[in-house]
Amino acid sequence: MLATGLAGVVSITAAAVFSFSLLSKVVERMVSLSVGIMLSTSLLHALPEAFESHADPRSLFATLLGGLLAFFALEKVALLRHSHHHEGDGHHHHHGHDAQQAGKAGWMILIGDGMHNFTDGILIAAAFLANPQLGIVTGVAIIAHEIPQEIGDFIVLLNAGFSRLRAYVFNLLCSLLAVAGGLLGYYTLDRASSLIPYVLVFASSGFIYIAVSDLMPQMQRRATVRETIPQVLLIGLGVVIVLFLTHRH
Template sequence: MLATTIAGVFSISAAAIFSFGLLSKMVERMVSLSVGIMLSTSFLHALPEAFESKADPRTLFATLLAGLLAFFLLEKTAILRHSHHHEGDGHEHHHGHDAHEAGKAGWMILVGDGLHNFTDGILIAAAFLADPGLGLVTGLAIIAHEIPQEIGDFIVLLNAGFSRKRAYFYNLICSLMAVLGGLLGYFTLERGMEWIPYVLVFASSGFIYIAVSDLMPQMQRRATLRETIPQIMLIGLGVVIVLFLTRH
């Protein structure tokens, strides 16, 4: 409960600070750090933890494939993440088109985020049941990838007519759905420990998909050496953080 609450409140509060104008230049840096944390959490800790169990490796690989495809479909249907447009973005829309679209999307975004955060809570619970160290880095990875996503959601909500306080309040309520997911995951998975390896693999598929399909392409748009060096350093920092937190 503490991990899911901190993950939700911290990510929403940090996103609000960035969205409301402070430290906005750090958002791009957060993307690189997120990639390092998510990939290293998946490949260096969660997946090895799952494959060291008694679960059938073929079934675990099938779960990984199913997870990647599931996150692809979720993205396609705009449940997990959302495409945002802004006035003056270079597209030919009538005046007010984007604000109108954002207004229609505002509540949909909140519902989608609530479901997403509920799932995150289940994944955090599964990770803690497998290993407290894994639970810690899973929560950290979720915070790292939630902040850039929530920033986009804040922008849309503000454009949809929400006040800053209202946007923060509703986003906070949605983020606390992770607590409900964590409680459900803890009491459900505690009785079915054999399911934990599969949940860990599914969580890893989500981290891998988000990092590879969303975050890394954003980084590729900045191809100069001056921009690439900090990206590589921050990815490395993310890996080091995970290795430090999961050392035995």
């Protein structure tokens, strides 16, 4: 409960601070850091943890494939939104473009975000049941990813006419669904421990999909050496953070 609650409150509050001041450079840096944390959490910790179990490797790989395809399908029907666009970010849209797009998207953003947070809670619970260390790292990875995503959500809601306070409160309420998901996951998976490796693999498929299909293409839009060097360094920093948190003495 503490991990899921903190993941929501920290990410929402940090996103509010950044989006209200429109620190676009900070958002870009967070995207790079998120890539390093999410990929290393999946490939260096969660997946090895799952494959060290007694589960059938073929079934785990099938779960990984199914997870990647499921996240692709969910994004296609706009249940998962990872938009980081805002007015004045350098994209060539006419003034007011976002406001026009946001009118219908505001409430859809909140519904999709609530479902996303509920799923995150289940994944954090599965990680803690597998290994408390993995639970902490998974929470950190989710926070790192949620901050840039929530910034995009905040900006859409502000453009849709929400006040800053209202946008913050509604996003915070959505984040509490992670606690509900965590409780459900803990009591369900605790009685069905054989499912934990599959949930870890599914969580990893989500992290990998988001990092590779959403975040990394954003980083490729500015391919100058001046932009690439900080990106690579921050990805490396994300990997180092995960290795530090998962180091076994």
